[in-house]
Amino acid sequence: MDMVLAAVREMVPWMQQRSIALDRNAEFPAAEIGRLRRAGALSPALPVSGSGDPDDLAALLILAGQGNLSVGRILEAHVNALHAIARYGRPADDDGRLCALWVTDPPSGGLSMRRQGNRIFLDGGKQFCSGAGYTDGALVTARDENGDTRMLVLRLGMGETATPLPSPLQGMRAAVTGAVDFSGCETSAAALLGDPGDYLREPDFSAGAWRGSAVALGGLIALLEHGVAQLRQTGRFDNPHTQARCGLAIIARETCRLWVHAVARIAEDAAAPVGARVAMAGLGRIAVETACLDAIRLLQRSLGLPAFRQGSPVELICRDLSTYLRQPAPDEVLVEAAKWVADHPEART
Ligand SMILES: Cc1cc2nc3c(=O)[nH]c(=O)nc-3n(C[C@H](O)[C@H](O)[C@H](O)COP(=O)(O)OP(=O)(O)OC[C@H]3O[C@@H](n4cnc5c(N)ncnc54)[C@H](O)[C@@H]3O)c2cc1C
DSSP states (O other), X not given: OHHHXXXXXXXXXXXXXXXXXXXXXXXXXXXXHHHHHHHTTTSOOOGGGTSOOHHHHHHHXXXXXXXXXXXXXXXXXXXXXXXXXXXXXXOOOOTTOOEEEEOOOOSSSBOEEEEETTEEEEESEEEEETTTTXXXXXXXXXXXTTSOEEEEEEESOSSOEEEEOSSOOSSOGGGOOEEEEOXXXXXXXXXXXXXXXXXXXXXXXXXTHXXXXXXXXXXXXXXXXXXXXXXXXXXXXXXXXXXXXHHXXXXXXXXXXXXXXXXXXXXXXXXXOHHHHHHHHHHHHHXXXXXXHHHHHHHHHHHOGGGGOTTSHHXXXXXXHHHHTOOSOHHHHHHHHHHHHHHOTTSOO
16 A cells, blocks of 8 residues: 555645646546556555555545545545445455446436346436546445335446536536436346445444545645645735634644544444444544634635635635535534434443
8 A cells, every 4th residue: 555655645746736627627537547546546455355554545535635626536436335345245346447436316316226037227317426427337326126225336338328417516526526317227136235225334324434534634735735835925924813824724634634544443443333433433524524614714814815716726625625525414413423422431432
C-alpha cells in the first residue's frame, strides 16, 4: 500500500490542476481513474479481507478527495462496492475494473427484479448514480418478488440507459451523477450477492460512512491550502481576524482528521461491538460534516466575494464539498448514535 499511496500523493497537484476544467464541462475524470488504476488504487488492500490497514485506506481516500472531490467520490463508491463484495463472499473477478454503487431509488419506478430459473429480469432504475455511463460495473440493490432487498453485481453495457438528472446537482459535477434505467435488462443468477436483507445488515450498512468522511476531509485539506494561498496572494492574510478564522478552520480540519482515523479503526474492527461501529461512524460523519461547513463559512468570510468566483479552486471545493456532505438521514444518524453511546457508557468508542 505504501507504493500506492506514494503514487496517489504524487497525483494530487495534477488532479487539482485539472479539476476546474472537469467541473466546467461536467466531465467524467477518466484520466484520473486510469492513473488510479495503474497505481493499484482501484484494488486496495481492504480491512474487511483481513489484508488491509484502515489507516492506509483512510489515507488513500483522503488523498483522492484532496486532489478532486468528484474523483474521491467515485473511488469511495468503488471501495464500498469492493467491501460489500468481499464481505458477502462473491469471488472477485473484476480486478481493477471500476465499479459503481447505486442504491438510491427514485420516488417511483425503483429497481426491481424477477427471477426465472437461472435468469434475472430487471425493471425500473436508480437515481443519484455517480459515474452514470462511465463505470465498468455496478453493485445495485433491487426489490425482489418477496419485497426483499437484494444486491446484484452487474457488468454494465447490458442495455441499461444512463441519463442526466432532470435538474443537475450544483456541485460534484465531475462525478457525473445521473439516473440509470435497467428496464428490459436481464442477467444471470450469478449476479446475486449475499442473501435477502444483507445490504441493510449492520454494521456494514452504516459503518462504511467513514469512507465518505475521509474523502470530505481530503476536500477540506485542499480548501485550506487554496484558501490560505489566495489570502496571501491578495495580501489579506496578515489581518488578525483572518488569521483567527484560519486558526479555527485548521482546528476544524484537525478535528476531522482525528475523527476519520479513529472511526476508520473502529468501524473496520470486526471484534468491536456492532453498535459501537455504527455509532462511531455516525458521530464521525456528523462531526466531519459540521467541521467542513464551519470551515467553508470561515474561508468564505475571510476571502469575501472572490471565494464565489467561478474558476477559482476555493469556489469549486466549497461547492463540491457542500454538495457531497448531503448524505442520508443525518438527524436519525445523530440521535441513534447518541442513544447507543448513552446506553453503553462502558463501551469502547
Ligand atoms: C455527490 C453525490 C453523489 C451521490 N452518488 C450516489 C451514488 O452513486 N449512488 C447512490 O445510490 N446514491 C448516491 N448519492 C445519493 C445519496 O446516497 C443520498 O441519497 C443523498 O446523499 C441523500 O441526501 P439528502 O440530503 O437528500 O438526505 P435526506 O435523508 O433526504 O436528508 C435531508 C434532510 O431530511 C431529513 N430527513 C430524512 N428522512 C426524513 C424523514 N423521513 N422525515 C423527515 N425528515 C427526514 C434529514 O435528517 C435531513 O435533515 C449521491 C449523493 C451525492 C451528494
